[in-house]
Amino acid sequence: MRVVSGIQPTGNLHLGNYLGAIVNWVRMQDEGECLFFLADLHAISMPYDRAELGRATREMAAALIAAGVDPERAILFNQARVPAHAELQWLLNGTARMGWLSRMTQFKDKSGKNREGASIALFAYPVLQAADVLLYRATHVPVGEDQKQHIELMRDIADKFNADTETETFVLPEPYIGVTAARIMSLRDGTAKMSKSDPSDMSRINLSDDAALVAQKIRKAKTDPEPLPETMDELAGRPEARNLVSIYAALSDVAPAAVLAEFAGKGFGAFKPALADLTVARLAPVSERFNALKQDAAAIDAILDSGSARAAALGAPVLADAYRALGLLSGR
Numbered sequence: 148m149r150v151v152s153g154i155q156p157t158g159n160l161h162l163g164n165y166l167g168a169i170v171n172w173v174r175m176q177d178e179g180e181c182l183f184f185l186a187d188l189h190a191i192s193m194p195y196d197r198a199e200l201g202r203a204t205r206e207m208a209a210a211l212i213a214a215g216v217d218p219e220r221a222i223l224f225n226q227a228r229v230p231a232h233a234e235l236q237w238l239l240n241g242t243a244r245m246g247w248l249s250r251m252t253q254f255k256d257k258s259g260k261n262r263e264g265a266s267i268a269l270f271a272y273p274v275l276q277a278a279d280v281l282l283y284r285a286t287h288v289p290v291g292e293d294q295k296q297h298i299e300l301m302r303d304i305a306d307k308f309n310a311d312t313e314t315e316t317f318v319l320p321e322p323y324i325g326v327t328a329a330r331i332m333s334l335r336d337g338t339a340k341m342s343k344s345d346p347s348d349m350s351r352i353n354l355s356d357d358a359a360l361v362a363q364k365i366r367k368a369k370t371d372p373e374p375l376p377e378t379m380d381e382l383a384g385r386p387e388a389r390n391l392v393s394i395y396a397a398l399s400d401v402a403p404a405a406v407l408a409e410f411a412g413k414g415f416g417a418f419k420p421a422l423a424d425l426t427v428a429r430l431a432p433v434s435e436r437f438n439a440l441k442q443d444a445a446a447i448d449a450i451l452d453s454g455s456a457r458a459a460a461l462g463a464p465v466l467a468d469a470y471r472a473l474g475l476l477s478g479r
């Protein structure tokens with residue numbers, strides 16, 4: 148099993164990224180060979196702050212390491228340090244179809260009413276994502292539900308490339324939806340994903356928040372006056388309550404039903420303090436490592452340099468095969 152996954156360097160990691168993706172990454176290090184990267188090339192597909200990008204990339208790397216990604220075992224790097232990603236994307240642009248990309252919901256969402264003004268990079272985003280994975284002949288890609296369409300697309304690209312060139316250049320990767328793959332929602336609105344772009348900082352728990360702030364955010368989280376029921380089904384119309392139960396379950400690594408077995412009949416006056424204690428206990432060691440490591444830019448750069456060199460070495464033969472399959476005379 149060879150695992151590849153990426154995350155956009157959008158500044159601080161929050162509880163949603165942590166429980167939704169990173170916890171799975173950490174676990175997968177025991178199951179296969181892992182390559183994890185900061186998707187800084189993807190970040191330029193939308194308006195962004197040039198002065199911030201490098202800082203955000205290092206900070207996200209620090210957050211991943213603090214959360215348990217081990218750069219000795221996993222290969223940790225950023226895309227921009229491995230030119231083969233951009234290079235393979237161009238080769239795959241010959242295979243990807245306009246129609247396929249036009250159907251991608253992420254492009255529709257992110258371009259909104261301004262399709263004509265969207266960048267080519269935003270349109271071609273899933274082709275770069277295909278290159279990210281196909282470059283390493285990865286077998287599994289741990290992602291959230293919202294990325295499943297992109298995995299389907301990379302399979303289509305790999306399949307068509309192999310068929311068109313009559314080669315077996317690429318491996319078709321499988322999505323890997325982790326066991327806990329918890330979808331963590333905003334603390335202010337149980338129907339919206341927890342997100343770093345939410346204007347209210349009270350809507351999310353950041354890895355950099357201290358214990359007092361974490362407790363305050365949970366105390367103030369939106370809820371309802373009803374006690375907790377006995378089954379998850381009964382939480383159907385109560386998205387905020389459901390979210391807090393899911394967070395508790397993910398943090399304690401048990402099923403939501405087990406949480407309800409413990410708290411059924413109790414109100415949020417009892418549940419919230421327990422959730423706050425649990426969250427602080429789980430996140431404190433991670434935030435402590437994060438806050439220390441993010442001061443040390445040189446150490447982070449050294450890790451990314453070494454990860455990039457390892458990634459480049461793994462990708463080089465595949466990229467050379469892709470050039471050859473297409474009939475291009477290249478120096479690779």
Ligand code: TRP
Nearest residue numbers: 151152153154155186276279288
């Ligand atoms: N698009 C992914 C996201 O926003 C990030 C990403 C980029 C990625 N390249 C990838 C994920 C390759 C998995 C594999 O979450």
